[in-house]
Amino acid sequence: MDPxxxxxxxxxxxxxxxxxxxxxxxxxxxxxxxxxxxFLRTGLEDGELALLIATPEHSRAVRxxxxxxxxxxxxxxxxxxxxxxxxxxxLAALKSSGGTCRCATDDxxxxxxxxxxxxxxxxxxxxxxxxxxxxxLAGDYEAGLQLEAHWNRLLAxxxxxxxxxxxxAGFLHESSAPAVAALxxxxxRLVPFVSSPATLSWLAPLxxxxxxxxxxxxxxxxxxxxxxxxxxxxARLFSEHxxxxxxxxxxSLRPASFCRGTPMxxxxxxxxxxxxxxxxxxxxxCQAACIARESxxxxxxxxxxxxxxxxxxxxxxxxxxxxxxxxxxxTLH
Numbered sequence: 001m002d003p004x005x006x007x008x009x010x011x012x013x014x015x016x017x018x019x020x021x022x023x024x025x026x027x028x029x030x031x032x033x034x035x036x037x038x039f040l041r042t043g044l045e046d047g048e049l050a051l052l053i054a055t056p057e058h059s060r061a062v063r064x065x066x067x068x069x070x071x072x073x074x075x076x077x078x079x080x081x082x083x084x085x086x087x088x089x090x091l092a093a094l095k096s097s098g099g100t101c102r103c104a105t106d107d108x109x110x111x112x113x114x115x116x117x118x119x120x121x122x123x124x125x126x127x128x129x130x131x132x133x134x135x136x137l138a139g140d141y142e143a144g145l146q147l148e149a150h151w152n153r154l155l156a157x158x159x160x161x162x163x164x165x166x167x168x169a170g171f172l173h174e175s176s177a178p179a180v181a182a183l184x185x186x187x188x189r190l191v192p193f194v195s196s197p198a199t200l201s202w203l204a205p206l207x208x209x210x211x212x213x214x215x216x217x218x219x220x221x222x223x224x225x226x227x228x229x230x231x232x233x234x235a236r237l238f239s240e241h242x243x244x245x246x247x248x249x250x251x252s253l254r255p256a257s258f259c260r261g262t263p264m265x266x267x268x269x270x271x272x273x274x275x276x277x278x279x280x281x282x283x284x285x286c287q288a289a290c291i292a293r294e295s296x297x298x299x300x301x302x303x304x305x306x307x308x309x310x311x312x313x314x315x316x317x318x319x320x321x322x323x324x325x326x327x328x329x330x331t332l333h
Contacts, residue, residue: 019161019187019188019189020155020161020162020188021148021151021152021155021162021164021186021188021189022161022163022164022187022188022190022191023164023165023183023184023189023190024036024165024166024190024191025165025166025167025168025190025193025203025207026165026166026167026193026194027167027168027194028167028168028169030194031058031061031167032191033058033062033064033065034065035191036062036065036128036163036165037062037065037066037069039126039163040052040062040066040082040126040128041066041071043125043126043161044066044071044076044081044126046122046124047120047121047122047124048120048121048122048125048126049080049081049082049083049116049119049120049121049124049125049126050076050081050083050125050126050128051083051085051112051113051116051125051126051127051128051160052082052083052084052085052127053085053087053090053127053128053130054084054085054086054128054129054130055087055130055134056086059084059086063084081120081121083116085112087129087130087131087134088134090108090131091131091134091135093108094108094109099143102150102153105150105153105154109151109154110154113127113154113160114158116160117158117159123159124159124160124161125159125160125161126160126161126163127162127163128162128163128164128165129151129162129163129164130164130165130166131144131147132144132147132148132183133164133165133166133167133170135147135170136166136167136170136171137167137169137170139170141176141179144179144183145179145183148164148183148186149186151164152186166183168203180203180207190207193207279317279321282316282317285313286309286310286313286314286317289306289309289310289313290310292306293306293307
């Protein structure tokens with residue numbers, strides 16, 4: 001019987017979405033071996049190097065899960081595509097070189113990630129690490145937060161993704177709540193928390209609430225990003241329309257048109273007629289967009305599309321009126 005088959009997993013064997021820095025809180029008897037293995041396996045299949053920084057027990061569990069996924073671990077390790085480091089040894093090396101200060105992480109972790117990137121066929125790396133777990137279990141929350149902040153600095157300069165896992169055994173008392181909140185803020189994704197009824201802790205409700213809040217924030221950020229993209233597209237189209245209208249207006253005001261015997265008054269009237277017709281067309285399309293937005297789902301793609309249209313129509317109307325005023329001033333002179 002597989003010695004790790006009893007370990008439940010919140011995400012089964014499905015690959016995680018791809019945040020840069022994920023955090024997985026787990027109850028002590030629910031180590032997320034399958035989620036970690038899926039995260040690393042997906043990277044290996046995409047030509048990424050996998051770096052495993054774990055305790056011997058957890059490293060063995062993850063490698064067993066990778067082996068059951070039909071990966072040739074020996075070949076991967078011979079090719080330096082799967083690097084396995086002992087987390088307690090890495091943490092001891094950090095402490096001996098200055099703790100989790102910036103200098104220590106530059107000397108050790110920066111060089112480690114740089115080497116992994118150079119060895120990776122794709123130039124990308126996936127890292128699983130539980131240094132934060134060891135620091136939390138020792139009650140050294142300040143060092144843990146410093147370390148995660150340094151990881152974020154390295155993520156900004158190296159092409160890798162980091163999956164951290166942390167047992168709730170490191171946060172037994174509610175006095176550690178500020179550390180938990182700060183730790184969550186240092187990650188861009190919280191893996192959904194699963195709690196065992198037999199080991200339910202004070203932390204479970206907080207993590208469940210934090211996960212729901214983060215999911216809502218990500219949903220809103222995605223909607224804002226989509227709306228911004230729509231606005232940029234309509235701003236581009238709006239600029240093209242304005243350029244076209246400007247050319248039309250300038251063409252209509254060329255002196256040559258008057259030399260052909262066209263009275264200035266007729267030219268002015270023709271210009272007014274053209275602008276008024278365009279304004280009426282824009283108004284009709286804007287009204288249609290307003291009606292369509294009312295029937296669309298609030299915050300959905302259709303609603304965002306129509307909002308972008310309305311904004312563009314408003315800007316176009318304003319610009320067109322300004323062009324008309326300048327054209328009339330030029331005509332009168």
